[in-house]
Amino acid sequence: MDGLFIRSIEENIPLEMIYLADNQELSQRKLIVKEVHDEYIRAYCLLRKQMRTFKRENILSIMPESRKKQRYLH
Helix, strand or coil: CHHHHHHHHHHCCCEEEEEECCCCCEEEEEEEEEEECCCEEEEEECCCCEEEEEEHHHEEEEEECCCCCCCCCC
């Protein structure tokens, strides 16, 4: 997982994530990782169009975006 995070940071590659929120709701997000910490990541969420913090333990699935390669300037 850390390899994907680092690649997203270095190359501005969006990742698709399935996330379990604290209220037990599932959400699917597209994001570009900006910071990686032991307990959480900070990323630009392409859905909300703002920086968000995600707990690493609540990330259920993460993979490179499945659509064509496109670089974002965020």
